[in-house]
Amino acid sequence: MASWILGCAMATRPIGAEIALGEPVAAAGPRGLGSTLARFARKKPLGAAGGVLMLLIVLTAIFAEVMATHDPIATDAFHTLARPNGEHWLGSDHLGRDIYSRIVHGARVSLIVGLASTLLGSVLGGIIGLLSGYVGGKTDLISQRLLDILQGLPLLVLALILTASLGPSVENVIIAISIPIIPRAARVIRSSVLSIREMQYVEAARAIGIPHLRIAFRHILPNTMGPFIVLCTAQLGSAILVEAALSFLGLGVPEPYPSWGRMLSVSAAEYAQKAPHLVLFPGFAISLAVFGSNLLGDALRDTLDPRLRGA
């Protein structure tokens, strides 16, 4: 269980041991982490580029204090709407806050919300998918129908109702974004559990009398790692996008945390004509983060999902 969660956390961090984790058989080979990475970079240059991009963003989020040149929430009435210059690298906003420093700190909010909601939604959905796929029968049927209902609503609309209902705070935004992820995760895990369940080693485990829960979590779960990692990386991008949209609408992460979506919010639209950098840079940051996770997710899917291998 612990290694499963750890695996997902690593997947959302770029390039890495997840490849070894996802291919339990290949991992037994003599290859070290370094050469696995090198092979991945050679075969999937775009994916590796995405991994590097994500690594940079993660580092930015971790070392935000070091990288920022200004206090991200300090206002400066004398230098409002400054164009990018030596003092304010990416300019300043209508309150004189340094855009570069706000973007650097915004990486932290975006990543924390994105990672936490992806993890929460994927783990909950994964458990539901595992149990519903393993138990089968009526349990499976009913939980599938319930998930259908939850999945029927557009992600953003669902998240919108939830944040509006729960009130704006970092925790609530994370919950609001994670709930729409649950049905998507459940479906992915369920479908791979369905095929693993029929394998001989599972039958053998059952024959020697291992309890069902133990079979589900210890014997089947580890083999759903591949699809799970792919799922996490793919959902990370859309979680970041939804957070940006929610913050943009004023329903996301509240002030004073600098959030990329909020930086694009109404005030920015007002000043857009005078100071286009207010609109351009935070949007670039969002797009880069999502682009990175999409590139990485695509390459991981090709590598880890055997059905798509060679396609």
Next chain:
Amino acid sequence: MKTYIAQRLGIAVLTLVGMSIVIFVLLRLAPGDIVDILFAAAAYVDPAARTEIMRELGLDKPIWAQYLDWMRQIFSGDLGKSYRYDLPAWDIIRPLIPVTVELAVLATILSVLLGVPTGVISAVKQDTTLDYALRVVSLAGLSMPSFWLGMVIILGLVAWLGWIPPMTYVGPGEDFKLHAIQFLLPALAVGYRSSALLMRITRSAVLEVMREDYIRTAWAKGQSGRVVIWRHALKNAILPVVTVIGIEFAFLIGGLVVTETVFNLPGVARFLVEAILWRDYPVVQNLVMFIAVVVILSNLVVDLLYGVLDPRVRYGD
């Protein structure tokens, strides 16, 4: 065929009922209600006046009774009264629907026109520079928030043409050209994302089909490349593409929430945000229900289209 349609309809109705319960419950997780918000401005609230308003709005009843009231209203065609505007909810929603539907249809058309041909080209030229370039462009489309793309389009127009699209709604009767531009820009902002998704699906579907025997036969008998790709291959690759078009059409409405706000268009989606902020239950409930109906309907249409497009799909047996 008849049993198939009846079955699909039955599932659709059940799903809608489930969605209505989900929507209803989610909206009531909130701390505080409309009455608190209405009274927030006043310093002192007369408890008697408060109970009176609660009673008038039906908020004093138990939650299941409120739900049944809502269902009864939907079936009698009366969607209740907006708390905020003191108007029937339907009167507010009705004029918003054409705006959003027009936007969604335009965006879908744009995304098909952009996405399907590029997907086919990318598949045919697999692993060439062109393929890589198209894939990166489409992935970029999936990575940009559509509302930001909308803002960038506006910025671009200001920078290069010194012109800003009208920020108040222009009806098609007033000035058709302006109306068209006003709708095309957000449709492009939203449609780019969908086109990226369509391009990827088309690409992988075509790639899969191109490996099949009948395609090899077509090549072997000397059919021209154009006929093989656009007539033989695309015809079989279109099924997953249609599914995605159906899903995307419904989900566009979700994506429009922010884009309508950016372009200040009076559509369902923008109004939804306002109503949510005001916790105007009747309006939010019915707007989200409307979105749910659109989602279910487009799924239904896709299901039925399968039989038309692919004779291999047999119903009922």
